[in-house]
Amino acid sequence: NAGVTQTPKFQVLKTGQSMTLQCAQDMNHNSMYWYRQDPGMGLRLIYYSASEGTTDKGEVPNGYNVSRLNKREFSLRLESAAPSQTSVYFCASSDWPLQETQYFGPGTRLLVL
Amino acid sequence: GENVEQHPSTLSVQEGDSAVIKCTYSDSASNYFPWYKQELGKGPQLIIDIRSNVGEKKDQRIAVTLNKTAKHFSLHITETQPEDSAVYFCAASGPDSWGKLQFGAGTQVVVTP
Secondary structure (H helix, E strand, O other): OOOEEEEOOEEEEOOOOOEEEEEEEOOOOOEEEEEEEOOOOOEEEEEEEOOOOOOEEOOOOOOEEEEEOOOOEEEEEEOOOOHHHOEEEEEEEEOOOOOOOOEEOOOEEEEEO | OOOEEEEOOEEEEEOOOOEEEEEEEOOOOOOEEEEEEEOOOOOOEEEEEEEOOOOEEEEOOEEEEEEOOOOEEEEEEOOOOHHHOEEEEEEEEOOOOOOOOEEOOOEEEEEEO
């Protein structure tokens, strides 16, 4: 049981480049989430997917898009990266509404130059 | 929406002493309050949670208390050990949150031998 996995672990981009962060969970969870973590600001929700086939904006969605590819996978896309998107990105999943505990992946460190 | 404030931002304690981290929340409808521990280079991991129908919950050296009237909750770690050094996050969610958590900004705990 790998839990929540994320790829890549680390990425450097130039301003304007695009990339997709991948996330997969093997716990058969309904809900998946994307957060960004910046110093002193905790974890801020970018997008979430309450169930397969649905996605909704979180607190800081601008500059991002998501795809819930199937029940296991939830990807985050940066179409035109900006230095302000330099951050650590975490994917999480939960079995909401049955259970609220969120399980986090190891994170992707993104540097935009 | 929900707003969670967490204090202090850093906490240095001697090994064996107790550590207390406090959080306040704004939405009186919030009913689920988890605490996460994040070790360096890893994703956050749930360590304890409490629901609004309970005032206190303990698990070995950690405990959480909830004051619904004052809208605050606290994490208590007794007999601290070096492995307790990490960043701790509080969070809150309510019945209409679709599983979303609102996180505090985090507390860096350093346990010195």
